[in-house]
Amino acid sequence: MVNSANAVEVRDLVVRRGGRTVLPGVSCRVARGSVTGLLGPSGCGKSTLLRAVVGVQVVASGQVEVLGLPAGAKALRSRVGYVTQAPSVYGDLTVREDLRYFAAVLGAPARDVDRVLREVGLQDHATSVVARLSGGERARVSLATALLGTPELLVLDEPTVGLDPVLRRDLWSLFAELAGRGVTLIVSSHVMDEAERCERLLLMREGRFLADASPSELRERTGEHDVEAAFLALVDREEAFA
Amino acid sequence: MSTRPALATTARVLAQLRRDPRTLALLLLVPCVLLSLLAWIYDGQPQLFDRVGASLLGIFPFVSMFLVTSVATLRERTSGTLERLLTMPLSKLDLILGYALAFGLVAVVQAVLATALALGPLGLDVLGPWWALLIVAVLDALLGVALGLLVSAFAASEFQAVQFLPAVVLPQVLLCGLLAPRESMAAALEALSDVLPLTYAVDAMQRVTASGDVTGGLVRDLAVVAACVVAALGLGAATLRRRTS
Numbered sequence: 213m214v215n216s217a218n219a220v221e222v223r224d225l226v227v228r229r230g231g232r233t234v235l236p237g238v239s240c241r242v243a244r245g246s247v248t249g250l251l252g253p254s255g256c257g258k259s260t261l262l263r264a265v266v267g268v269q270v271v272a273s274g275q276v277e278v279l280g281l282p283a284g285a286k287a288l289r290s291r292v293g294y295v296t297q298a299p300s301v302y303g304d305l306t307v308r309e310d311l312r313y314f315a316a317v318l319g320a321p322a323r324d325v326d327r328v329l330r331e332v333g334l335q336d337h338a339t340s341v342v343a344r345l346s347g348g349e350r351a352r353v354s355l356a357t358a359l360l361g362t363p364e365l366l367v368l369d370e371p372t373v374g375l376d377p378v379l380r381r382d383l384w385s386l387f388a389e390l391a392g393r394g395v396t397l398i399v400s401s402h403v404m405d406e407a408e409r410c411e412r413l414l415l416m417r418e419g420r421f422l423a424d425a426s427p428s429e430l431r432e433r434t435g436e437h438d439v440e441a442a443f444l445a446l447v448d449r450e451e452a453f454a
Numbered sequence: 455m456s457t458r459p460a461l462a463t464t465a466r467v468l469a470q471l472r473r474d475p476r477t478l479a480l481l482l483l484v485p486c487v488l489l490s491l492l493a494w495i496y497d498g499q500p501q502l503f504d505r506v507g508a509s510l511l512g513i514f515p516f517v518s519m520f521l522v523t524s525v526a527t528l529r530e531r532t533s534g535t536l537e538r539l540l541t542m543p544l545s546k547l548d549l550i551l552g553y554a555l556a557f558g559l560v561a562v563v564q565a566v567l568a569t570a571l572a573l574g575p576l577g578l579d580v581l582g583p584w585w586a587l588l589i590v591a592v593l594d595a596l597l598g599v600a601l602g603l604l605v606s607a608f609a610a611s612e613f614q615a616v617q618f619l620p621a622v623v624l625p626q627v628l629l630c631g632l633l634a635p636r637e638s639m640a641a642a643l644e645a646l647s648d649v650l651p652l653t654y655a656v657d658a659m660q661r662v663t664a665s666g667d668v669t670g671g672l673v674r675d676l677a678v679v680a681a682c683v684v685a686a687l688g689l690g691a692a693t694l695r696r697r698t699s
Binding site: 228229230266267268269270284286289290292294296298299300301302303304305309313314316317318319341357 | 458459462463465466469470473474533534535537538539540541542543544696697698699
């Protein structure tokens, strides 16, 4: 099981939050060494699914397996990197102090701090206090934290929101490079045009998957050219059947 | 647990405090200012200051450390860092101990300052040795740290967190024997005061004031306070939840 081809396997996952069923029983698989885009409008259950994958979400039923182990297992804690939707770093520390702390918690070597600063393009901000950075820069500090050590799975909840297009392009090439090294990435976004960067797409709406396909398969299946149009076509089709 | 993540957490919390000099100054100076105020109020009645001053030397640091630590894990939760940390190789006890150590260091400095001020310039007279007074003051401040961290896990908002001061601390101040001797209280109140940790903290202070020897009663009081510190930290770690809804 430990060497299974899937980095993540979700079976019949049901999550209820505050009396509302957010995920009514979803299943999906994420292959190792791939970049999977989890796309869907805000509030469709993306974050809840990602929280279940990293093991911080109370689930009502179903199974979530990560790297062959139950999600949240102790052995996974140094193998899975997680970026929450809101930047989760200490605003009153400098960028370097923040990263140094998380590196120490992970047991990652101190030189990792410089590597991840380069990877997210923040080497010139190492001594800046995080709270005085822009929103996009703070998001990159948060992302840098997840790159510390040698994570085998990266769960990134909207890591590119609010970033300038050049930076977004750079980050997507970093994601591709990481996948090339065998890292599995799940990247959520509500911006449909990021879909082209992913090998695999999970389109989500109201807690259910509309599609689980590659961008080209999606185009073929719907006859549309961009993912936003394909998303709409799938919604229309589903409503016509309903 | 291992020591590395806990010590890293201590260093991080201290770095955060260093960036917030106003909080640090308030923590270290407010108990001193309050003790000075008390000495002034009892100017001309030194025997009254000797009786009440030692007890309040135990209570002021307890209250200020309680208040600052009661928002500590709440801050971690609202900043999202708690959720991230709980997906990392850090045990819940590592986190709580890291905080306890950082604020424990502040508590020691605070207790040293307050004790030195009370025994020196303010002229507090106690029969017991100065170091006994210091040990009790440090332990009382640590009790504030531990209880603050414990209630912090239960607070969902800043409004709730600050209300734990009147809810958790003031009843202990009322019942600890400072305002009225515990023996004179109704049996139910005395029994209640028997199970509140601050009772033993203040009782220890009164023993140092009243006796030149380190008595068995003092050692017992200190053991009870120390046990409460350990229990509160353990409970504080146990009540953190990795999975939330």
